[in-house]
Amino acid sequence: MIKIGILGYGNLGRGVECAIRQNPDMELAVVFTRRDPKNVKILTGTARVRPVSEAEQWKDRIDVLILCGGSATDLPEQTPKYAKLFHVVDSFDTHARIPEHFAAVDASAKGVEKTAVISVGWDPGMFSLNRMYANAILPEGADYTFWGKGVSQGHSDAIRRIAGVRDAKQYTIPVEAALESVRRGENPSLTTRQKHTRECFVVLEEGADAAKVEQEIKTMPNYFADYDTTVHFISEEELKRDHSGIPHGGFVLRSGVTGWEKEHRHLIEYRLQLDSNPEFTSSVIVAYARAVYRMASEGQYGCKTVFDIPPAYLSAKSGEELRASML
Amino acid sequence: MIKIGILGYGNLGRGVECAIRQNPDMELAVVFTRRDPKNVKILTGTARVRPVSEAEQWKDRIDVLILCGGSATDLPEQTPKYAKLFHVVDSFDTHARIPEHFAAVDASAKGVEKTAVISVGWDPGMFSLNRMYANAILPEGADYTFWGKGVSQGHSDAIRRIAGVRDAKQYTIPVEAALESVRRGENPSLTTRQKHTRECFVVLEEGADAAKVEQEIKTMPNYFADYDTTVHFISEEELKRDHSGIPHGGFVLRSGVTGWEKEHRHLIEYRLQLDSNPEFTSSVIVAYARAVYRMASEGQYGCKTVFDIPPAYLSAKSGEELRASML
Numbered sequence: 001m002i003k004i005g006i007l008g009y010g011n012l013g014r015g016v017e018c019a020i021r022q023n024p025d026m027e028l029a030v031v032f033t034r035r036d037p038k039n040v041k042i043l044t045g046t047a048r049v050r051p052v053s054e055a056e057q058w059k060d061r062i063d064v065l066i067l068c069g070g071s072a073t074d075l076p077e078q079t080p081k082y083a084k085l086f087h088v089v090d091s092f093d094t095h096a097r098i099p100e101h102f103a104a105v106d107a108s109a110k111g112v113e114k115t116a117v118i119s120v121g122w123d124p125g126m127f128s129l130n131r132m133y134a135n136a137i138l139p140e141g142a143d144y145t146f147w148g149k150g151v152s153q154g155h156s157d158a159i160r161r162i163a164g165v166r167d168a169k170q171y172t173i174p175v176e177a178a179l180e181s182v183r184r185g186e187n188p189s190l191t192t193r194q195k196h197t198r199e200c201f202v203v204l205e206e207g208a209d210a211a212k213v214e215q216e217i218k219t220m221p222n223y224f225a226d227y228d229t230t231v232h233f234i235s236e237e238e239l240k241r242d243h244s245g246i247p248h249g250g251f252v253l254r255s256g257v258t259g260w261e262k263e264h265r266h267l268i269e270y271r272l273q274l275d276s277n278p279e280f281t282s283s284v285i286v287a288y289a290r291a292v293y294r295m296a297s298e299g300q301y302g303c304k305t306v307f308d309i310p311p312a313y314l315s316a317k318s319g320e321e322l323r324a325s326m327l
Numbered sequence: 328m329i330k331i332g333i334l335g336y337g338n339l340g341r342g343v344e345c346a347i348r349q350n351p352d353m354e355l356a357v358v359f360t361r362r363d364p365k366n367v368k369i370l371t372g373t374a375r376v377r378p379v380s381e382a383e384q385w386k387d388r389i390d391v392l393i394l395c396g397g398s399a400t401d402l403p404e405q406t407p408k409y410a411k412l413f414h415v416v417d418s419f420d421t422h423a424r425i426p427e428h429f430a431a432v433d434a435s436a437k438g439v440e441k442t443a444v445i446s447v448g449w450d451p452g453m454f455s456l457n458r459m460y461a462n463a464i465l466p467e468g469a470d471y472t473f474w475g476k477g478v479s480q481g482h483s484d485a486i487r488r489i490a491g492v493r494d495a496k497q498y499t500i501p502v503e504a505a506l507e508s509v510r511r512g513e514n515p516s517l518t519t520r521q522k523h524t525r526e527c528f529v530v531l532e533e534g535a536d537a538a539k540v541e542q543e544i545k546t547m548p549n550y551f552a553d554y555d556t557t558v559h560f561i562s563e564e565e566l567k568r569d570h571s572g573i574p575h576g577g578f579v580l581r582s583g584v585t586g587w588e589k590e591h592r593h594l595i596e597y598r599l600q601l602d603s604n605p606e607f608t609s610s611v612i613v614a615y616a617r618a619v620y621r622m623a624s625e626g627q628y629g630c631k632t633v634f635d636i637p638p639a640y641l642s643a644k645s646g647e648e649l650r651a652s653m654l
Binding site: 099 | 342344345346348349350370422425426429446451453455456457458459460462463464465466467510585586587591592593594595596597598599600601602603606607609610611614617632633634635636637638639641642643646647649650651653654
C-alpha cells in the first residue's frame with residue numbers, strides 16, 4: 001500500500017481523497033490543514049486530520065505528500081519546502097513561472113534523495129503531454145488549444161470583485177467555427193476573440209445598476225475586453241440550481257504534414273469533457289503519486305514533470321499486464 | 328546527427344525516409360533491401376541502398392535500424408535477429424502476439440547491450456498510450472476504440488482473393504450513433520456490427536458475376552459476416568482516381584466516474600485523422616528512433632514499448648525548452 005498525505009483540504013484535496021479510494025494500492029493516511037483540525041471533516045474514516053505544523057513528524061509515516069494548495073501563493077512556497085521532507089506531487093499551473101518553480105523544487109529534492117513531480121493535472125498535465133507527443137510526431141504543423149466549455153474560477157472571481165455583484169459564474173466556450181477550421185486542416189491564425197467566447201451568470205446586490213455592471217464586465221482588460229462576452233442576470237436561487245457544478249474541459253489539436261512534398265495532412269485531437277475540474281485534476285495527480293513512489297523506490301530523485309515519466313509508472317498494472325491488455 | 332538505417336523499402340520504409348527529412352537531428356544513412364539494390368530508387372541523395380545480406384557490416388556505421396517489414400512473417404524473425412546487432416524500432420502490430428514478440432526481442436537485446444522498441448505506430452502505439460493513460464487516470468470506466476474512416480489493407484486483400492475480383496479497396500467506418508452514445512457517457516455495450524460498417528469498392532474481372540462476388544464478400548467469416556457491408560462495383564479508372572490514397576484514423580475513448588459517490592462523469596477522447604496511414608506510422612517510428620538512441624546512450628538496454636519511454640525522449644527539444652514552451 002502506498003501511504004498518501006494531503007496538504008490542504010479544499011476542492012482539490014477532497015478530490016484527491018476520492019481518487020485514492022478508486023486506487024486499491026493506495027491509502028490516505030493523513031490530511032494536513034491550516035484550519036483547526038476539529039473543524040475539518042473528511043470522508044475517509046481511517047485517516048487522520050492534523051495541523052500543518054505537525055507535517056514534519058509524519059516524515060517516515062507517509063510515502064507521498066500531495067500538495068493541494070493554490071499556485072498563486074501556496075505552492076511556490078510549499079513545494080520547495082516539503083520536497084526536502086517528502087516525495088511530493090503538486091498541480092502548479094502558472095505556466096509562465098514553471099521554469100523557476102521547477103528549479104526551486106529540483107534544488108530542494110535533489111540533495112536529500114526526494115522525488116517531486118510538479119504541474120500535474122490536465123493543463124498543465126495531460127494537455128501538455130498531448131502537445132509534446134504531437135509535436136514530436138509531426139514536427140511540421142500548427143498547435144491549437146481550446147478550453148471549455150467550462151467554469152473559469154479566475155474569471156468568476158474577477159466578476160465577483162465588481163461593486164454591486166453578489167455572486168457570479170463565468171463559462172469559457174470554444175468557438176465551434178474555429179475548431180472546425182482547425183479540423184479541416186486550414187491552419188487558421190486565430191485571434192483571442194475568434195477562439196473563445198465568455199458567458200457570465202451574475203447575481204446582483206439589491207439596488208445595483210445592471211447596465212453599469214454589464215459594462216464593467218465587458219470592458220475589463222485581460223479578462224473580458226478581448227472576447228465576445230454575454231452577461232445574464234439571474235437570481236441567487238437560479239445560480240445555485242443551475243450553476244453550482246465545476247465542469248471544464250477542452251481540446252488540444254495538432255495539424256501537420258508529412259511526405260516528401262509535404263503532400264499529406266494529419267490531425268491529432270485530444271479532448272476532455274469533465275463534470276468536475278478538481279476531481280479530474282485530482283485523479284491525474286493520484287496516478288502521478290504512484291509514479292513518484294516508484295521513481296523514488298528506484299532512486300530517481302529530483303524534480304520531474306509529466307514529460308519525464310514513463311507512462312507505465314502511472315498504472316497499477318505490471319508491464320506484462322499492460323502489454324497483454326492495452327498495447 | 329542520429330544515423331538511421333531502414334530495412335525494407337515499401338510504403339512504410341518510404342514513409343520513414345520522408346519523416347527523417349523532417350527531423351534535423353537525424354539522417355538516413357542506408358536502406359537495406361531484399362530486392363536487387365539497382366532496382367530500388369530512393370529519395371535521399373546522400374543515402375546508400377545495399378542488399379540486406381550486408382546489414383551486419385553496418386553494425387558500427389548506423390545508430391538505429393528501423394525495421395519496416397510486415398508483422399505476419401518478417402518482424403517475428405527480423406526484430407529478434409537484428410536486435411542482436413543494432414538498436415532497433417519496429418511496428419509489430421499483431422496485438423495478440425505482442426507478449427511473445429516482446430520476450431524474443433528482449434532476450435536478443437539484453438545480453439548484448441542493445442535497445443529495442445517494438446509495436447510503435449498508432450495502433451499499437453499512440454492509441455495504446457491513450458488507453459493506458461486514460462485507464463490510469465480513471466480506474467473506473469469503460470474503454471472504446473473505433474477505427475476509421477480508413478482503408479483496411481487486410482480487408483482489401485481479402486476481397487482481392489475472391490475469384491472474379493481484379494482489384495478492391497475496403498473502408499472501415501465508425502458508426503456515428505455508437506460514438507455519440509459513448510460521448511454522452513451512456514457506456515453502451517456495443518456489438519461488432521454496432522461499432523463499424525464496411526464499405527467496399529470493387530473492380531471485377533471481365534465477365535465476373537457481380538451478385539456472386541457481393542454475396543461472397545458479405546458472408547466472408549471474420550472479415551465481413553459480422554458487419555453491415557456495402558459493396559460498390561466501379562471501374563479500374565474510378566478506383567485509381569478516387570481510392571488510391573491510404574487514409575486512416577480513429578478514436579480512443581474512455582468514459583469514467585469520480586467522486587465519493589461516483590457522481591461525476593468524465594470523457595477522454597483521442598482522435599486521429601490521417602491522410603496517409605504509413606506516413607503517420609513512420610512519423611511515430613522516427614520519434615521513437617530518437618528515444619531508442621537516447622536510452623541506449625544512457626545504458627537502458629533490452630526491449631521496450633511505448634509504455635516504458637519517458638515522453639521527453641521523443642522530442643528533439645531539451646527538457647528546459649519543453650518545460651518553457653509546452654508544459
